[in-house]
Amino acid sequence: MVIPYGRQDIQESDINEVVSVLKSEFLTQGPKVPEFENKISSLIGNLYSIATNSATSALHIACLALELKAGDTLWTSPITFVASANVALQCGANVDFVDIKKDTFNMCPDALAAKLEKAEYSGTLPKIVMPVALCGQSCEMEKIKLLAEKYGFKIIEDASHAIGGRYRGAYIGNGNFADISVFSFHPVKIVTTGEGGVATTNNIELANRMRLLRSHGVTRELSQMDCASHGPWYYQQIAMGFNYRMTDLQAALGSSQLDRLNEYVTKRTELANLYNERLKNSDLMLPVQHEDTQSSWHLYVIQVPKHRDHLPLFKKLIAKGIGVNLHYIPVHTHPFYKSLGFKLGTFPCAEDYYSRSISIPLYPTMKECDQFRVIDVLLEYFA
Numbered sequence: 001m002v003i004p005y006g007r008q009d010i011q012e013s014d015i016n017e018v019v020s021v022l023k024s025e026f027l028t029q030g031p032k033v034p035e036f037e038n039k040i041s042s043l044i045g046n047l048y049s050i051a052t053n054s055a056t057s058a059l060h061i062a063c064l065a066l067e068l069k070a071g072d073t074l075w076t077s078p079i080t081f082v083a084s085a086n087v088a089l090q091c092g093a094n095v096d097f098v099d100i101k102k103d104t105f106n107m108c109p110d111a112l113a114a115k116l117e118k119a120e121y122s123g124t125l126p127k128i129v130m131p132v133a134l135c136g137q138s139c140e141m142e143k144i145k146l147l148a149e150k151y152g153f154k155i156i157e158d159a160s161h162a163i164g165g166r167y168r169g170a171y172i173g174n175g176n177f178a179d180i181s182v183f184s185f186h187p188v189k190i191v192t193t194g195e196g197g198v199a200t201t202n203n204i205e206l207a208n209r210m211r212l213l214r215s216h217g218v219t220r221e222l223s224q225m226d227c228a229s230h231g232p233w234y235y236q237q238i239a240m241g242f243n244y245r246m247t248d249l250q251a252a253l254g255s256s257q258l259d260r261l262n263e264y265v266t267k268r269t270e271l272a273n274l275y276n277e278r279l280k281n282s283d284l285m286l287p288v289q290h291e292d293t294q295s296s297w298h299l300y301v302i303q304v305p306k307h308r309d310h311l312p313l314f315k316k317l318i319a320k321g322i323g324v325n326l327h328y329i330p331v332h333t334h335p336f337y338k339s340l341g342f343k344l345g346t347f348p349c350a351e352d353y354y355s356r357s358i359s360i361p362l363y364p365t366m367k368e369c370d371q372f373r374v375i376d377v378l379l380e381y382f383a
């Protein structure tokens, strides 16, 4: 039996919720999506939640709502899934990266400050900065917010990994530090809707804008129209939008999963603590937690020591039936990004991270014996 690096947990209650939607009148655009959105808001403590068919879609409409366009620039972390950077290009804007911190692997606030200072001088300040809460650990959001106030950029937090994680005791995505936060509900993430995502914000204008863009730029709100309604069928397209809607089937699954969010995060934290405890005397570098954060523990990333290669260990784990992975290949090193002019060597901490990291299995239904199998292989390798 291969131990995967992550996997979803589907229970009978989830199945029943989805089946009840299948038997209902609405498979999409019914009551389940707003119910799911309200549940997220009341849990996280933000005002508005906009559910979408993926986190990528949510990131895209978040950028558009903040009017990212040709001539503008978005900065994100090089250690993220390509979607974080792609959405800026999809808006016609430019993208650039800010190197990571060596210990937390999140965007380095000092590197950000230094890059902003230079950009101000050369007139190339970003319109949006997108920190990524890697592995479920929040970035140093207060420092980033202070820089946003100083330099006038907006913050979209790619919290795809991080629902249920906390920063300074409060849930990530509550709107205290970011203009918009985005969570993913892909099956490997903390809770799932199959495919799906959500954008959270406390700004009603951004929320309305994202709702409009999620559904073709079409409105049924009289106050948004440029003339009186023609009749009960009437709607108007007032912006260019997309079909980024979540279905009621997905929202029902998500609502049911959300009931177990804290259980999941607690279980993931216990597994991470056990890895920390058992591996602390090995040669491996273990994930460092900033004192302001409580991670949702989407990923547990280990690093081989500086002079060692991670590939033999990666292969050994695979050979032993342990489904490891690597999150992520630095975005700027992909051929597509190289074709835009990015070069190897530009973000040394990110590139060093990539050369030494491995994501090891961590999911709430992971059995104790499976976790000990992973630990044993790791300890044996360095013995």
Ligand SMILES: *Cc1c(COP(=O)(O)O)cnc(C)c1O
Binding pocket: 054, 055, 056, 057, 080, 081, 083, 084, 132, 158, 160, 161, 184, 185, 186, 195, 196, 197
């Ligand atoms: C998963 C992920 C995304 C994309 O999420 P989807 O829901 O698959 O679109 C974006 N950014 C990060 C950091 C992710 O891990």
